[in-house]
Amino acid sequence: MTKLITDVVCPFCGTLCDDLEVVVSDDGKELLEVNNACAIGAEKFLHSQAKDRLTRPRMRNEDGSWREVSYDEAAEFTAQMLAKSKKPLMYGWSSTNCESQVVGSHVAELVGGQLDNTATVCHGSTLIAVQDVGVPSCTLGEIKNRADMVVFWGCNPAHAHPRHMSRYSLFPRGFFTAKGHRGRTAVVVDPRPTDSANLADIYLPVEQGRDYELLSALRVAFRNEQLPDVVAGISKEKIYEVAEKMKNARFGCIFFGMGVTHSLSNNHNIDIAIQVTRDLNEFTKWSIMPMRGHYNVTGAGEVWGWQFGFPFCVDLSRGFARYNPGESSSNDLLMREEIDSVFVLGSDPGAHFPFSSVKKMNALPCVVVDPHITPSTVVADLHVPVAFVGVEVGGCAYRMDSVPIESHKVVDAPEGMLTDEEFLKLVLARVKEIKGV
Ligand code: SF4
Numbered sequence: 001m002t003k004l005i006t007d008v009v010c011p012f013c014g015t016l017c018d019d020l021e022v023v024v025s026d027d028g029k030e031l032l033e034v035n036n037a038c039a040i041g042a043e044k045f046l047h048s049q050a051k052d053r054l055t056r057p058r059m060r061n062e063d064g065s066w067r068e069v070s071y072d073e074a075a076e077f078t079a080q081m082l083a084k085s086k087k088p089l090m091y092g093w094s095s096t097n098c099e100s101q102v103v104g105s106h107v108a109e110l111v112g113g114q115l116d117n118t119a120t121v122c123h124g125s126t127l128i129a130v131q132d133v134g135v136p137s138c139t140l141g142e143i144k145n146r147a148d149m150v151v152f153w154g155c156n157p158a159h160a161h162p163r164h165m166s167r168y169s170l171f172p173r174g175f176f177t178a179k180g181h182r183g184r185t186a187v188v189v190d191p192r193p194t195d196s197a198n199l200a201d202i203y204l205p206v207e208q209g210r211d212y213e214l215l216s217a218l219r220v221a222f223r224n225e226q227l228p229d230v231v232a233g234i235s236k237e238k239i240y241e242v243a244e245k246m247k248n249a250r251f252g253c254i255f256f257g258m259g260v261t262h263s264l265s266n267n268h269n270i271d272i273a274i275q276v277t278r279d280l281n282e283f284t285k286w287s288i289m290p291m292r293g294h295y296n297v298t299g300a301g302e303v304w305g306w307q308f309g310f311p312f313c314v315d316l317s318r319g320f321a322r323y324n325p326g327e328s329s330s331n332d333l334l335m336r337e338e339i340d341s342v343f344v345l346g347s348d349p350g351a352h353f354p355f356s357s358v359k360k361m362n363a364l365p366c367v368v369v370d371p372h373i374t375p376s377t378v379v380a381d382l383h384v385p386v387a388f389v390g391v392e393v394g395g396c397a398y399r400m401d402s403v404p405i406e407s408h409k410v411v412d413a414p415e416g417m418l419t420d421e422e423f424l425k426l427v428l429a430r431v432k433e434i435k436g437v
Pocket residue numbers: 010011012013014015016017036037038039040041042161162163164
């Protein structure tokens with residue numbers, strides 16, 4: 001006999017779909033089937049069943065080979081490394097639950113760590129812009145039930161958030177959106193004709209790096225003032241047409257991704273996108289929302305926000321929280337060689353950071369906590385495999401619209417494996433002993 005578990009939350013992307021169904025063996029030890037998830041979400045669950053999966057920590061020998069160690073030895077090595085460091089970088093925290101983020105924050109406070117999450121290489125500029133000018137936002141449920149116009153700017157949900165359009169933003173029928181897709185106007189702004197652009201009613205192929213100009217032009221068009229013939233590669237007629245549709249929508253939302261946050265002007269692109277949203281609220285109701293990637297990167301910002309007052313780039317080296325992106329961000333710290341050890345959990349900087357930063361990581365004492373073998377584990381001195389959060393252990397995570405969602409374990413982790421939180425608690429206890437607190 002098998003068991004069907006319903007209302008399972010997907011721990012892959014910031015959409016945090018909570019309607020998955022998972023079939024497990026009678027004893028709850030084997031995950032057999034995943035329904036309702038997209039391909040990348042299903043893979044996350046099925047990866048946990050890999051027969052060649054690592055189930056115990058491993059320490060690198062001098063000749064580069066690995067030897068198996070116990071979790072206690074791994075916690076001892078990690079605690080000693082962090083406690084002896086003057087400025088340890090503690091990076092990641094986005095593919096784990098809020099409970100682990102809280103314990104990790106306590107460790108960072110004790111060792112004077114540099115806490116940073118994956119926003120530093122994705123929506124950090126969004127967080128800075130929101131601090132500058134605020135943000136008119138809403139929930140994904142409101143989008144589903146109310147939105148009759150959606151704009152996808154510099155993002156490609158068809159690939160990066162595959163069920164976003166079907167669950168919330170484009171296709172579903174909601175309370176006031178009974179016609180579903182037929183009742184919504186979709187605009188995609190992207191230099192590339194993506195698969196999301198293929199689904200749009202209006203596609204604006206903005207010239208690379210000129211988002212700020214196009215957003216400014218929309219603000220001009222809202223006021224029916226004069227535009228040049230072409231702005232950022234888009235004709236003025238098209239800009240006036242889109243501006244008019246936006247003003248006449250009943251409820252709209254601008255979703256934006258790294259095509260805007262990491263093109264020329266960075267956070268200023270988001271400043272002005274928020275101003276566009278504010279302008280629109282003089283005519284009708286509009287919101288704006290970042291397409292967050294890692295499933296709980298929003299949670300990392302929330303947890304540190306309530307603990308330290310800052311959502312990323314938190315410098316605890318002086319015994320109190322400081323925040324200065326550009327100075328206290330991971331890559332800047334690595335490039336300036338201000339870091340003397342690296343602890344990674346819930347992310348893969350080996351895959352996401354510039355090669356020059358990864359080379360710096362390679363030269364430092366480095367611990368990586370991750371269920372998988374990744375490019376980061378290749379440069380680690382200690383690799384600690386843990387249970388899959390959201391699959392083998394539950395916990396709280398924040399969806400991209402900042403709604404907290406509680407996930408539950410669906411299958412047992414291999415015997416003897418610790419969770420992120422359990423391992424961090426071992427490290428915390430040992431750090432307290434070393435520091436005498
Ligand atoms: S869209 Fe995201 S959260 Fe939903 S099933 Fe796919 S990967 Fe998981």
